[in-house]
Amino acid sequence: MSSLSIGMLGVVALFGTILLGVNVMVALGLVGAFGLASLVGFNAATAILGTVFFDTTHSFHFSVIPLFLLMGFFAMRAGLGEDLFEATTKWLGNLRGGLAISTTLGAAAFGAASGSSVGTATVFTKLALPQMLDRGYDKSLASASIAIAGTLAVMIPPSALVVVYGILTDSSIGSLLIAGFIPGVVFSIVLCIAIWLTVFRNPKLAPLQHQHFTLREKLASLRLAGPLVLVIIVIVAGLYLGIFTPTEAGAIGAAFTFFLAIIRHRGLKGVELKKTLLETIRTSAMIFAILICALLFSKFLALSGVANAVGGYLTGLEVNRWVIVVLVSLIYLALGMMMDAPALLAITLPITHPVMMSLGFDPIWFGIFVVLLVEIGAVTPPVGINCFVVQAASEGRVRLEQIFRGLVPFVLAGFAMLILLCLFPQIALFLPETMR
Amino acid sequence: MKNLERLRASYGVVLTQCGLLAGILTFAVMCLVVANALLRFIFNAPIAGTLELTESALPLMIFLSLALTQLKGEHIKVVLLTQHFQAPLQRFVKVIAMLLGALLFAWAAYAGWNMAMKSFAIGELERGSIRFPIWPVKFAVFFGLALLAIQFLLDAIYCAMGGKLAGDEAGEAQ
Numbered sequence: 249m250s251s252l253s254i255g256m257l258g259v260v261a262l263f264g265t266i267l268l269g270v271n272v273m274v275a276l277g278l279v280g281a282f283g284l285a286s287l288v289g290f291n292a293a294t295a296i297l298g299t300v301f302f303d304t305t306h307s308f309h310f311s312v313i314p315l316f317l318l319m320g321f322f323a324m325r326a327g328l329g330e331d332l333f334e335a336t337t338k339w340l341g342n343l344r345g346g347l348a349i350s351t352t353l354g355a356a357a358f359g360a361a362s363g364s365s366v367g368t369a370t371v372f373t374k375l376a377l378p379q380m381l382d383r384g385y386d387k388s389l390a391s392a393s394i395a396i397a398g399t400l401a402v403m404i405p406p407s408a409l410v411v412v413y414g415i416l417t418d419s420s421i422g423s424l425l426i427a428g429f430i431p432g433v434v435f436s437i438v439l440c441i442a443i444w445l446t447v448f449r450n451p452k453l454a455p456l457q458h459q460h461f462t463l464r465e466k467l468a469s470l471r472l473a474g475p476l477v478l479v480i481i482v483i484v485a486g487l488y489l490g491i492f493t494p495t496e497a498g499a500i501g502a503a504f505t506f507f508l509a510i511i512r513h514r515g516l517k518g519v520e521l522k523k524t525l526l527e528t529i530r531t532s533a534m535i536f537a538i539l540i541c542a543l544l545f546s547k548f549l550a551l552s553g554v555a556n557a558v559g560g561y562l563t564g565l566e567v568n569r570w571v572i573v574v575l576v577s578l579i580y581l582a583l584g585m586m587m588d589a590p591a592l593l594a595i596t597l598p599i600t601h602p603v604m605m606s607l608g609f610d611p612i613w614f615g616i617f618v619v620l621l622v623e624i625g626a627v628t629p630p631v632g633i634n635c636f637v638v639q640a641a642s643e644g645r646v647r648l649e650q651i652f653r654g655l656v657p658f659v660l661a662g663f664a665m666l667i668l669l670c671l672f673p674q675i676a677l678f679l680p681e682t683m684r
Numbered sequence: 685m686k687n688l689e690r691l692r693a694s695y696g697v698v699l700t701q702c703g704l705l706a707g708i709l710t711f712a713v714m715c716l717v718v719a720n721a722l723l724r725f726i727f728n729a730p731i732a733g734t735l736e737l738t739e740s741a742l743p744l745m746i747f748l749s750l751a752l753t754q755l756k757g758e759h760i761k762v763v764l765l766t767q768h769f770q771a772p773l774q775r776f777v778k779v780i781a782m783l784l785g786a787l788l789f790a791w792a793a794y795a796g797w798n799m800a801m802k803s804f805a806i807g808e809l810e811r812g813s814i815r816f817p818i819w820p821v822k823f824a825v826f827f828g829l830a831l832l833a834i835q836f837l838l839d840a841i842y843c844a845m846g847g848k849l850a851g852d853e854a855g856e857a858q
Contacts, residue, residue: 269766270781271759278788298795302825305743308735314710314745315717492721495738499717506714525707526700526752532710533749534758591760 251287255552258283262545262595272591273537280544287551296547304540308495309421314532315498316408319505320362321524326509328476329358329371335473337379338461345447345454347383348393349440351376355394356436357473359401360480361505363408365589365626369398369634373641381645386453391646392627392654393443395634396662399623400439402589403616404432405484406501408535410619411494412590415539416546416597419611421494422487423680427612429484431620431676435665442661472508479504488683535590542594549598559603569607573670576600577621584625588633592622616676617669624662627655685845692838699752699831706748713741733814740810740821747828751835754785757850775843782840789833796826 249257258279265275285293304310336350343349351372359368372394380390402409405425414421447454483497492500509519549555562572579600583592597618604614626634635651669675716734724730753759766777800822810818839849 265781265784266762267765268777268781269761269763270784271761273759274781274785274788277792278784281788281791294791294795294798297792298799301747301792301796301829302743302799302822305746305825306739306821307742308739311713311717311738311742314742315714318710318714491725496717496721499714500721502714503718521711522704522707525711526703528710529703529706529745529749530753530756530758533746533753534760536746537750537753537759586764587762588760591762 251552252554252557254283254286255549255554255557258545258548258552259554259599266587266595272587272594273541275541276538276545276594277541280541280546280548283548283552284544287548297544300544300547301540304415304543305536309493310411310415310536312411312421312495312498313408313535314528315495315502316363316406316411317531317535318524318528319406319498319502320364320367320408321528322502322505322509322519323358323361323476324367324371325519325524326472326505326512328361328472328505328508329354329368329375331469331471331473332358332476333372333375335466335469338466338469342456342458343444344451344456345389345443346456347376347380347385348389348443348447348454351380351393352397352400352436352439352443355397356400356404356432357477357480359398360404360406360432361476361501363401363406365398365401365623365634366637367398368401369395369637370641372397373638377638377642377645380454383457384455386654387646388650388654389443389446389453390654391638391642391651392658393439395627395632395638395651395655396439396658398634398637399626400432400436402619402623403428403435404480405429405487406480406494406497407619409589409593409622410615412535412539412593413597413615413618416542416593417601417611417615419615420680423612423683424615425494425497426484426488426679426683427616427676428619429679431616431665431669434668434675435620435662438661438665438668439658442657446657472512475508476505488679490683538590538594542598545595546598555599555602558599559606562603563606569609570670572603572607573609576604577666580618580621581625581628584622585628585632589619589622589626592625593618610673610677612680613669613673613676617666620662620666620669624659624666627662628659685847688838688842688845689847692842695835695838696752696755699755699835702748702828702831703752706745709741709745709748713738713745733812736810736812736814736816740816740818743821744824747825750828751831754832754835754839755850775846778849779840779844782836782843785836786833786840789829789836793826793829793833796822796829800826 262275262279266272281293281297284296332354336354340346340350355368355372362368377390405428410424410428411421414424483501486492487497513519629652638651639648720731720734766774800819803819803822808818809815843849
């Protein structure tokens with residue numbers, strides 16, 4: 249059997265085993281290891297297996313992942329979502345669709361700190377959904393705006409998922425993190441516009457209700473929210489100016505949110521340090537297991553020549569390169585409906601990344617583009633994970649169909665954002681290209 | 685079955701202790717990296733060895749928690765298709781999936797053991813602004829991989845005997 253057919257067989261085996269419920273890391277690792285063994289022999293494959301586990305984790309730069317995760321879990325423990333939501337509603341609650349807009353911006357800031365799409369959606373369902381429904385907001389609009397706002401978490405730095413892309417594709421982690429900032433902010437604004445337009449067309453969806461807050465009350469709401477936004481800005485600025493590395497940014501962010509959690513609970517007890525640390529290491533282990541096995545699989549694919557063959561075939565097609573972009577996007581949207589983001593990146597990037605590079609796309613730009621795609625996948629049926637999370641956290645207030653129905657304008661907003669990124673790649677590339 | 689449950693539970697206690705160690709290391713790394721950044725920024729006096737210590741701590745953090753994550757059923761899997769299977773078939777594919785996990789990580793542990801022994805034999809050092817032997821970290825990698833292989837094997841036996849694994853409920857909800 250030729251190397252190429254072994255490679256093709258490997259890809260089929262990967263998807264087959266994943267669909268049969270084998271852990272994604274096991275599927276990637278097994279196909280990778282057996283594939284390598286059939287190409288270079290058992291001993292060589294064992295040697296690769298021995299080194300890949302140690303070498304991938306023996307890294308200062310990759311320590312950024314557990315540190316970002318730690319920051320996120322501390323931010324949740326500190327209950328910072330509450331403060332952010334209180335602050336945004338006091339400042340923006342009186343706008344048309346104000347509560348939904350406040351939710352979007354509060355979730356953007358909280359998501360930046362937590363880096364977790366699912367975590368952010370859970371927190372804001374508990375905080376914002378009851379308030380919106382009390383004020384007579386339409387159930388679909390209220391729940392869908394929360395589901396989509398959760399996705400902002402993985403775009404705005406610091407974000408562990410962006411680091412995962414960086415490790416899988418050997419791209420600069422610092423540049424990638426910085427690159428997500430402007431697109432994240434622009435996407436938040438696009439979502440706010442989508443809310444405003446939806447409510448403008450049908451004002452019944454979100455009744456206006458004026459509540460007056462004095463400036464003192466508004467400023468008081470910034471107590472903990474202000475410092476959090478400040479630390480995110482410090483992290484972004486520090487990375488941009490080259491004052492510290494991503495790993496240091498993660499450690500500083502984690503230490504800072506740890507202190508905010510202590511302040512919130514007036515002591516260590518409420519922080520539940522043991523539980524937080526265990527959650528952090530379990531999530532880190534989950535991400536790294538997939539990463540390492542994906543690297544093994546990717547070595548196998550490269551060696552078998554499949555990655556090159558697919559790339560060569562696609563670049564050989566006499567079609568506009570944007571046709572390929574549309575094709576790749578459709579693949580991500582389809583697969584994004586089936587599995588979680590890190591797994592999705594792990595099984596697709598070994599093929600899509602070389603193809604996109606051979607078509608002349610920028611690796612940093614593609615990273616941001618893919619992360620946005622994956623996140624749109626996270627809200628689309630049948631397995632829109634964020635929608636399930638919102639439904640589960642709503643305690644029966646909304647039904648799944650209501651959430652999906654409400655998502656139409658936001659998914660369209662997502663597509664608008666994808667088009668914006670294609671038309672103006674500078675949205676993602678301006679900061680990394682000018683950073684020190 | 686009772687004995688198996690007891691064995692799984694006590695094995696879980698060991699894994700939780702390993703996980704706690706990993707968690708404490710994560711917190712320690714956070715403190716070290718922050719201290720280093722601050723001292724460098726303010727006094728221009730970084731802590732020697734921060735880079736080497738951090739990079740050697742990461743394998744410990746990851747490999748000491750791999751098996752615990754499996755025990756809790758938190759490694760990503762896709763249940764889109766298998767959730768529609770009849771119960772016996774569902775259990776059958778689950779047992780196979782766990783056995784495949786045991787196979788992969790037993791192989792990886794064997795490879796890790798070879799690598800660690802080689803490192804021990806040559807007295808391999810972490811090189812940088814401070815020096816220390818790196819082979820204990822490589823043995824920890826082997827240890828973590830072996831723990832995971834055993835956990836997969838326990839899960840396979842447990843599932844074959846009709847036990848319910850952690851994470852199954854979450855999978856069914858999706």
